[in-house]
């Protein structure tokens with residue numbers, strides 16, 4: 001199975017219903033026709049704020065070209081969990097998947113690996129795609145222990161998740177925390193080394209099912225650095241924050257992902 005390329009915009013806590021619709025329109029209108037009509041070389045996703053998700057249905061698959069992602073998903077299907085949104089409720093408004101384990105959720109909302117593993121399991125069991133985020137902070141990078149740290153985070157975030165559920169639905173995103181929203185990007189060499197390490201681990205753990213995972217890079221991805229990162233090898237696309245809020249910048253990144261050799 002050829003690995004799928006993804007370009008996913010994480011809009012974080014930005015935009016309102018109307019401005020999210022406007023941005024989705026600009027993105028869809030600007031998509032190169034060959035991406036829409038020919039063999040698609042990158043799947044394109046957007047993750048708006050929860051309350052704008054259903055408004056984007058006209059642009060989302062199968063009616064449109066976009067895959068819709070929640071920026072979070074509950075660890076249980078339903079019940080007395082104030083403030084939570086479960087996988088069935090997301091799917092009900094046309095959502096295809098959820099970003100889980102983003103470092104902003106790990107840091108600001110104290111989500112640990114055990115909770116994240118429950119969320120991954122719940123989302124996959126609920127039929128959603130999952131973009132599972134892992135990544136080290138600056139201190140760990142500087143200590144030289146970053147590869148071990150990321151692998152243990154990955155291993156703990158997938159604990160108890162049956163690989164039969166992965167199918168084509170589990171995507172990994174490596175996002176070094178020190179590169180998120182800072183303008184600092186991992187060098188292509190460093191990103192490539194981490195992606196290779198992650199793929200080796202996935203292959204050791206899960207065989208072909210692991211080897212086939214798409215592994216995305218995230219952290220200050222811009223049109224100017226996207227081609228270099230794609231060339232690093234084992235980089236199957238991007239999870240883009242800030243640059244995904246500008247249609248033209250996001251579209252340029254989409255093109256670079258699609259066209260990378």
Ligand SMILES: O=C[C@H](O)COP(=O)(O)O
Nearest residue numbers: 010180181219220241242
């Ligand atoms: O989910 C996206 C990442 O947090 C990257 O954000 P950024 O591109 O603004 O650095």
